Amino acid sequence: MTKKNHTLTLLLLLFPGVGYIALMLAAALVMTVLQSMGLFNFTGVSQFGFQEWVEVFNQQTWDAFAYSTKVAFASSLLCMILAYPLALFLRREFLAKKYFNAVIRMPLFMPALVAAFLILNVIAYHGIFNEFLIRLGIIREPLRLTHDDWGLGVIGIQIWKNLPFQTLIVTSVLASIQSDLENAAKNLGAGPWQVFRDILFPLSIPGIVTGVVLVFIGIFGDYAINTVAGPNYPPSLAIRMYTNANIFNDWGQAACIAIIIIISSMVYAWLITRVASFATR
């Protein structure tokens, strides 16, 4: 058949799926930006300008930002530190591997709220974890792990919830490294540690970084888990955003925080990727 112009067909085909996403997100984005510039203030005065932005950079916003950053970094890094060896362990065959796999994957199918509740239960002030430690004589007073100022509860929940996902990512990254490379290294005399250090680890870094970034962004922008188990002050950025919006009805401020969250996420993602590639040179 003589060559036709396919552009129209292509656009029509892409529109339902991709167009849907693009449209909705664009609408939300535009709404956010406009509200941060003072417009669309449904219950107050709409005035275009930077006044919202001037207002938003205050101590509370900074505290929330610092808190969210700290929790996200701690959780995603600790989670990866646990996930990587786990993934390595899962590479070989061992007794009852099938069951181990099944158990380890349980939190994958769990919504964030349920994970939050389950762990909350366990690490509560009078929960079984504290009891256990007291019975063993390791501590005398129960530890305050939930709603604590450090966000330990949140970090614990996030690690627990994201561990299967991270392990899965590392597993698939490791699986995508040709086994021939390992075999060649072994053939040339490399022991297991060297194979890991010189072959597996360097090659797995890009995939690992993606995993860390994805989890990081999710934790950084979290609302639900922080509401359920986080400290009263400082709140996570997302909580602050929500509070401004639906409790103070200050959508302008909320919009600014939203933009801060998005831009910070992108900057952090870029940073993490940069640091990783720099460190591995």
Add this chain to the structure above:
Amino acid sequence: MTATTRPSVSKSPLLGKKQFLLLTRGTLFPLLMLFGAIVIIGLPLLMAVLWSLVDPDFPWSYPDVFPTRLSLYRWNFVFRFTGITKAIITSYTIAPLATIMAFILSLPSAYAIANYNFPGKEIIRIIILLPIILPGMVVALFLSRVFLFLDLSQSLFGLVLGHTLLGLPYMLRLLSTSFEAIPKEIGDAASNLGATNFYRLKDVFIPMLLPGIFAGSIFTFITSLEEFNLTFVIGTPTYQTIPTVLFAFLGYHFVRTNAAVVSLILMVPNVILLFIADRFLKTDFLTAAYGKL
């Protein structure tokens, strides 16, 4: 499977060093790991189950390790008096609708992505993943303003639209990867034998895509069931889903026992669904699916 052999009977009463290592590495260590995994993962679940079965007349509190009496009172209570039934119906109505909508919207786009080369494909791939990457509450909050503007707030239709948005990344990704896996010659052969685009899709492509469609549907369905942020912002208080009910019990009105019951309601179908999927599809479905993401 070499690590599971029992050490041979040796003449000396003590195990030789090699056999000891074999025993530890081969049997003891994995079992320890399994035990550890069961505790870390299973314990919280067990606690939730126990809490849901607490007898109201025998409250479970410190220092008891286990509740003194079990009863189904809580389950009864939750189902009768908390509107959970309505929430369950809502959740299980929105989920299939969102899944169907996501499928219909994804099919043409997935086909286009798999079969055409065009500039900006990478950007399109990123756009497709945005709903999952962007922080949930941010999207939820400002999408809700757009919905308010369009009079879609507090409506079932709005909820379905929102859930579809969140399911599309999975559906699109899995469908386009599945399309890509179909060899080009198969499509050519179908055309060559007289099939119009419609029949080619119906009789050749879709049957071959079924595993991908199944996987995509599962992910979308479950994402919808679990979705909290968007539903909370645009659905409540008119519409409650199971996650929003759970949230209510976890927030200001923290009732541990109710929360336990709702958690289990929310979780069990998910687990069953995903185990079915895992059984049905031969390969390590999850690694493959996440890998494709």
Add this chain to the structure above:
Amino acid sequence: MATITIKNLVKKYGDNTVVSNLNLSVNDGEFITLLGPSGCGKTTTLRAIAGLVEIDDGEIYLDDRLINDLPPHKRSTSMVFQSYALFPHMSVRDNVAFGLRMQKVPKSERDDRVKEALQMMGLAELADRGPGQLSGGQQQRVAVARAIVTHPVVLLFDEPLSNLDLKLRERLRIDIRELQRRLKITAVYVTHDQAEALVISDRIAIMDKGEIIQCADPVTIYSHPANAFTADFIGQASIIKARVIESNEYGCTVETPIGKLVSSDRPKGASNSVMVCWRPEEITLYQEEHHNRIEGKIESNIFMGNLTDLFVDVNGTSLRVQMGGSVNLQPGNKIVLGLSKDKVRVIEAEV
């Protein structure tokens, strides 16, 4: 049962011209092979006939009908694909029935024709199996059955035997030829295997870099290659640069690195720089009636069972000489070779 006419076909991929100004006429009921190395454009041409490739310029006719804008599913040009392309989720029977279903043939007639096709290809017992349960040869036969059951006017083959082992290939190519003869369907066959082309074709179109170099029946192509490329591609050839010293209507004499040679062929162009070629089996031990006498020294003797390849050094040029059976000559031995003038072909010098 149709003729195919291709005029000035052009196909580009980006800056790469894969088919350039190709012209071809295929007669009704003819079996024509497109032969050439990878990348020569033969598969692209085949797919253009089927409508599976969008062409940049040119016209394709089936009988007298211009089919350029006819979508692939409306052309009656069934194709057998290199990978067989059997639908994995359908049984053999359903695969074969597919085309008839698309043509909306009523069920009872469809069942009959499918049964007939399956029997013709010896697949009756495999009718309910899935493609995954078949061997390569069986899959290939299903692909052929599927293609012929719709009674197409043209049959297209895209290197259908290249995934099979040698013995199977040798047998199946003859089966395909027999089938085509019996059904009298015009067939276009693509392959890179020159032996296969020689065995089954009515005509061979040799292609290189998007163009048809020579199009003729197998004997002509083999014994009168138009140029060095064809000579080298089909069979083996000794090809040597030569300079025409004198020429008349009975032949010519040329000067070559291995000495003066006489040929009963004449140069085609105006230039005195030409090439001469002959087949290794055409040069042999010198005898009186040979017009050309060539002295040389044996470099190597390679025994291949039914043949022996001798490589002979003549003034620095290595000539290949093929003889039947075994030859009792060792490296270092002197040898005198003879070549008759009608075996020396003059072809255009390579550009």
